[in-house]
Amino acid sequence: MIVETSDLWRTFGGVAAVAGVNFKLEPGELRCLIGSNGAGKSTFFKLLTGQLRPSKGHISILGRQTTTSQPFEISRLGVGIKTQVPNLFEGLSVRENLHLAARRTHAGKATRLAAEAMLEDIELADRAGAPVRELSHGQRQWVELGMVLVSEPKLVLLDEPAAGMTQAEVERTAMLLQRMRKDRAFIIVEHDMHFVRNIAERVTVFHRGRILVEDTMEAVTSNTEVRNAYLGQKFGKSHE
Amino acid sequence: MDIIALSGINIVYAVASLFLLAAGLSIIFGMMGVINLAHGEFLMLGGFAFVLSVNAGIDFWISMFVVAPLVVMFIGMVMERLIVRHLYGRTVETILATWGVSLFLIGVTSVTLGYQQLGVSAPLGSVEIGDYRVGGYTFFIIGLAVAVLAFLYAILRWSSFGLKARGTMQNASTAATLGVNVGYVYSATFGLGAAISGLAGAAFAPIAGVTPVSGLTYIGKAFITVIAGGPLPLIGTSTASLLLGFINSAVTAISTPVLGEIALLAAAILLLRLLPAGITGRFFRGGL
Amino acid sequence: MKTELTSPAFIAAFVIGGAIVFAAPLFLETYDLFNFTVFAIMAMLAISLNFVWGIGGILSLGQALFFGLGGYAYAITAINLGSGWGILAAIAVPCLFALIVGYVAFYGRISDVYFGVVSLTISLILYNFVNSTSDAFYTIGTARLGGYNGIPSVPPIQAPWAAQPLGFEAMYVLCALTALVFYLGVRLFVSAPFGRVIIAVRENDLRAELLGYDPRYHRLVVFAIGAAMSGLAGAYFAAWGAFIGPDTFSVSFAAQAIIWVLFGGLGTLIGPVVGALSVSWFTTWLGEVRLLDPNIALGLLFIISVLLVPNGMVPALRRLLERLRIVKERADT
Numbered sequence: 001m002i003v004e005t006s007d008l009w010r011t012f013g014g015v016a017a018v019a020g021v022n023f024k025l026e027p028g029e030l031r032c033l034i035g036s037n038g039a040g041k042s043t044f045f046k047l048l049t050g051q052l053r054p055s056k057g058h059i060s061i062l063g064r065q066t067t068t069s070q071p072f073e074i075s076r077l078g079v080g081i082k083t084q085v086p087n088l089f090e091g092l093s094v095r096e097n098l099h100l101a102a103r104r105t106h107a108g109k110a111t112r113l114a115a116e117a118m119l120e121d122i123e124l125a126d127r128a129g130a131p132v133r134e135l136s137h138g139q140r141q142w143v144e145l146g147m148v149l150v151s152e153p154k155l156v157l158l159d160e161p162a163a164g165m166t167q168a169e170v171e172r173t174a175m176l177l178q179r180m181r182k183d184r185a186f187i188i189v190e191h192d193m194h195f196v197r198n199i200a201e202r203v204t205v206f207h208r209g210r211i212l213v214e215d216t217m218e219a220v221t222s223n224t225e226v227r228n229a230y231l232g233q234k235f236g237k238s239h240e
Numbered sequence: 241m242d243i244i245a246l247s248g249i250n251i252v253y254a255v256a257s258l259f260l261l262a263a264g265l266s267i268i269f270g271m272m273g274v275i276n277l278a279h280g281e282f283l284m285l286g287g288f289a290f291v292l293s294v295n296a297g298i299d300f301w302i303s304m305f306v307v308a309p310l311v312v313m314f315i316g317m318v319m320e321r322l323i324v325r326h327l328y329g330r331t332v333e334t335i336l337a338t339w340g341v342s343l344f345l346i347g348v349t350s351v352t353l354g355y356q357q358l359g360v361s362a363p364l365g366s367v368e369i370g371d372y373r374v375g376g377y378t379f380f381i382i383g384l385a386v387a388v389l390a391f392l393y394a395i396l397r398w399s400s401f402g403l404k405a406r407g408t409m410q411n412a413s414t415a416a417t418l419g420v421n422v423g424y425v426y427s428a429t430f431g432l433g434a435a436i437s438g439l440a441g442a443a444f445a446p447i448a449g450v451t452p453v454s455g456l457t458y459i460g461k462a463f464i465t466v467i468a469g470g471p472l473p474l475i476g477t478s479t480a481s482l483l484l485g486f487i488n489s490a491v492t493a494i495s496t497p498v499l500g501e502i503a504l505l506a507a508a509i510l511l512l513r514l515l516p517a518g519i520t521g522r523f524f525r526g527g528l
Numbered sequence: 529m530k531t532e533l534t535s536p537a538f539i540a541a542f543v544i545g546g547a548i549v550f551a552a553p554l555f556l557e558t559y560d561l562f563n564f565t566v567f568a569i570m571a572m573l574a575i576s577l578n579f580v581w582g583i584g585g586i587l588s589l590g591q592a593l594f595f596g597l598g599g600y601a602y603a604i605t606a607i608n609l610g611s612g613w614g615i616l617a618a619i620a621v622p623c624l625f626a627l628i629v630g631y632v633a634f635y636g637r638i639s640d641v642y643f644g645v646v647s648l649t650i651s652l653i654l655y656n657f658v659n660s661t662s663d664a665f666y667t668i669g670t671a672r673l674g675g676y677n678g679i680p681s682v683p684p685i686q687a688p689w690a691a692q693p694l695g696f697e698a699m700y701v702l703c704a705l706t707a708l709v710f711y712l713g714v715r716l717f718v719s720a721p722f723g724r725v726i727i728a729v730r731e732n733d734l735r736a737e738l739l740g741y742d743p744r745y746h747r748l749v750v751f752a753i754g755a756a757m758s759g760l761a762g763a764y765f766a767a768w769g770a771f772i773g774p775d776t777f778s779v780s781f782a783a784q785a786i787i788w789v790l791f792g793g794l795g796t797l798i799g800p801v802v803g804a805l806s807v808s809w810f811t812t813w814l815g816e817v818r819l820l821d822p823n824i825a826l827g828l829l830f831i832i833s834v835l836l837v838p839n840g841m842v843p844a845l846r847r848l849l850e851r852l853r854i855v856k857e858r859a860d861t
Contacts, residue, residue, distance in 0.1 A: 049738065071737045072741060072742045075737070075738055087732060087734055089728050089735060092728070100728050101739050104740045104741070105740075277648075323831060332641065335641065337831055337834040340827045340829070341831065345827070347826075351824070456778075459649075463646075464649050467646065501653050502657060505650065505653050509632055512632075512633075512636060512646070513635075513636040514636070516639065517639070
């Protein structure tokens, strides 16, 4: 098992944002987590990445107990993490951002090669020297994806990688992810149904802090329980 | 038995002093997120306003409860208007600018009033507890702390200003969309904090005297109390005062005041190691 | 960054600057040399504060307390064991103290603002503590702490192989040289891989952490190195004036260090040095002409720096020069 949580809880002042989640991810699997706002996906994500501590329960990632680990310890297991808001070194250039990411896992010259290769992959080689704060929103998201992937992670955790992107950018992001897929395991929290349909094999639907359904995309879209949970939020129609 | 009563009074007095010294700072910090490094000088100016006004023949209590708070409130609001207002949301810059104000005020008072210590003798005589005598003014400080706490609670809880201030504290932009004049709320909050500091400075003047650098003897304790208390001004500062005042007076009783201060600092740092956002960063969420 | 270090213009500027600094004893009066020595020491403190605050992003408002600790550690150790041990103690004691405070603060993930205020409070309380040590009880070996009177007759620095302690000129050269080494060291540090990570942690510590860097550890290292640097400056200061007193822990001294860095340009490499030299010179001059209370002047400078030149003088001057250049180019074409 790449990721396994058992009876995972997180409460905020009496409100359970994550309420007893048992989640499993097989090697090589790409899983999307969906659910309406406040369903607990993002809290669950922060528990996996060590940004929050569980109130109860256990997490194991890549065969290690990570329930009380710090984010950097989880990252060092070989986990690439992208948070919801673009989280970059704003004052540093695209190349420097990638370089810093590659440096943890590559030695010497290999660092530079990996960073340059990733510049090509995210198609930002022509902006390599620009400070990332000068890039567009979509480009910044790709820089961050590049930073996540350049360290050759075994597991990739992405929180809304397509948020705030135009339709064209969403498709490009999906293609980029497919290309970087290799045999890695992915967990992707995403709102954009268009994106999810493009990329996901299996999806996990969160509702009120629990897992409502876990199935293929087609099965989930036709599931009435899921439709009710979304309460007519145009689920399955657009990318809203 | 008497010694126990005396120690008890000393501890309560230490707690009350800490609360009074920190209250004005905590209002400004809790409501606006601004650490006012000129807080010590607010206390000092309160002390001077009080002493000078008593020396000019104005009644002791009027000097303390009216003159000192009004003078410092005015200075605080001018400072808010001229400096702090331009830096909202930039916490570090605000700290630095208020530090500049602190130096400036020390400089101005030492030029105009000189370095010698001014004072007024404390009224209210003393109370006998067995073989010991305790100044009546000690009880006044304790009572004053309780009164200030009650007053602040009432203002923030029940007045319309309090409601606006709490709303602004929770979310300034939402408050603004609901028609709250955020600038006015900040200005008034700063004025309120400054007035309380002025009162506290006046209250301690009969005990410690006033010099232009008097503020420096108070601010260490005030900062530590507010930071250990966390974001909620009243609960935070009163719980932190309880805890730290107890430690401070207990260590002072068995050693020296300076070691008591070091113990207070050490206790606060250990507390922050466990609760990085202070006591109310973890507990009592949503209170005052 | 690396190319900048080896560029001919940089090397030339550096050699010329260095030559002026070291030729100074040849044409300066002893009194001026004495002042220049203390300017070099203040520049060391400014560089160390900038290293911690500007490069490392740690709001170390009470950084000057390490200067005081270094001075006291030097004085006490030099009186008891000689100046060589004194220098070592002046580096080790502040460093150790910073490791303890930094461990508690950074590993407890105290927020930036809280850390700043706590560091300032530590300074305040050390000030009160040292002031209260006039009793003979506070004697370490043969060194009396002396309370508010400070420690007089601090021994000068003497190389272990030398027969004589350093004279005025040698002391000046040592201080200027160390300041230069500090400056170069920080410059090299910033372009070195570890320095890039430090900057990454400053820019966005969550991102750095998610890449697997431990921000707590990186902050602690920067803080400890900075404390050691300030401590060495404090030792030189104690040796220079043969005296160390509790004023090195005072809030106004802590404020001065902050103003130097802020006024010169936080996070720039040369700005803090410029700030330290210009502001120290300015306050010395004010003291001589007695025009304005130094606290008023420093306070106003502080406020003006924050409100009007938020990035500091050096970047502001650079922008001004750049603008003038553009205007001139336009006029030329």
